[in-house]
Amino acid sequence: MSTDATLNENWWDAYATAYLAEHDSQLPIDVPTWSLWALPEAEVGALGEIEGRDVLELGCGAAQFSVALARAGARCTAVDISAEQLALAEHMIDRATELDGERPDVTPIQGNVEDLSQLPDASFDLAFSDYGASMFADPLRWVPEAARLLRPGGRLAFSQITPMLEVCWPVEIGVATNEMVKDYFRLHRIEDRAVYYNLPYGEWVRLFRRNGLRIVDLIETRPPEGVKTTAYRSANQVEWSRRWPAEMIWVVEREDSEVGANGAVVPA
Ligand SMILES: C[S@@+](CC[C@H](N)C(=O)[O-])C[C@H]1O[C@@H](n2cnc3c(N)ncnc32)[C@H](O)[C@@H]1O
Numbered sequence: 001m002s003t004d005a006t007l008n009e010n011w012w013d014a015y016a017t018a019y020l021a022e023h024d025s026q027l028p029i030d031v032p033t034w035s036l037w038a039l040p041e042a043e044v045g046a047l048g049e050i051e052g053r054d055v056l057e058l059g060c061g062a063a064q065f066s067v068a069l070a071r072a073g074a075r076c077t078a079v080d081i082s083a084e085q086l087a088l089a090e091h092m093i094d095r096a097t098e099l100d101g102e103r104p105d106v107t108p109i110q111g112n113v114e115d116l117s118q119l120p121d122a123s124f125d126l127a128f129s130d131y132g133a134s135m136f137a138d139p140l141r142w143v144p145e146a147a148r149l150l151r152p153g154g155r156l157a158f159s160q161i162t163p164m165l166e167v168c169w170p171v172e173i174g175v176a177t178n179e180m181v182k183d184y185f186r187l188h189r190i191e192d193r194a195v196y197y198n199l200p201y202g203e204w205v206r207l208f209r210r211n212g213l214r215i216v217d218l219i220e221t222r223p224p225e226g227v228k229t230t231a232y233r234s235a236n237q238v239e240w241s242r243r244w245p246a247e248m249i250w251v252v253e254r255e256d257s258e259v260g261a262n263g264a265v266v267p268a
Contacts, residue, residue: 054077057079057128067096077107077119159247
């Protein structure tokens with residue numbers, strides 16, 4: 001396992017309980033919800049069909065999103081690197097079991113999304129991540145793994161902060177400013193309290209293409225009308241996000257083709 005993955009595992013083990021206390025209000029188990037602005041998936045429309053699908057969540061945290069999808073009829077596998085987060089996921093599953101009188105179809109597993117060799121090729125219809133692996137794992141490693149695990153035609157959808165926000169975000173201040181302070185073309189590994197990642201837009205596009213993923217959409221979310229603050233953002237950060245895109249949700253699909261050893265797409 002990479003040093004960064006171990007560092008992030010330790011960080012999330014230590015932060016899991018406090019993170020949940022701070023953000024629980026925005027992470028429901030009844031409505032599948034994208035986190036930064038608490039936008040219901042029904043409005044965002046990134047995931048497509050849910051019922052009866054084999055779904056993989058990459059970096060699930062306490063797995064609220066998977067629990068909500070399972071309650072809508074999906075069969076979910078929820079992967080996280082942190083044992084503490086997975087313990088909280090078990091609580092969420094128990095909470096849903098009490099509410100519904102039956103256990104939601106969520107299988108939590110501990111793993112590093114950069115190497116999920118314990119899971120067989122082409123075993124999921126949908127892979128998704130809401131600021132999980134999509135932010136805290138190296139995209140040059142986890143995107144090829146997600147592509148491998150998807151069935152042909154399967155979908156990958158994930159949220160992340162935008163490269164635009166990233167270049168305006170000095171690590172030492174920890175909020176977005178109106179000044180570009182990071183080098184856009186050098187975006188990749190970013191060290192903060194945990195290590196996280198982003199890429200220039202063109203690098204994201206080329207990464208998808210190299211892994212046989214065609215782009216369906218790039219959704220640039222905005223805070224809903226009337227929202228002043230959220231569990232993730234203060235008032236001035238909400239205002240920033242009304243002017244510039246703070247959050248992106250990529251939607252890509254696996255082409256009906258194989259990805260060769262050199263990354264070239266080979267028709268099936
Ligand atoms: C923001 S949290 C949870 C995401 C959840 N959707 C939420 O909003 O609460 C990010 C999660 O990614 C997990 N994570 C970080 N790096 C990972 C990796 N390499 N493999 C699997 N999970 C990882 C962390 O343990 C953490 O639970």
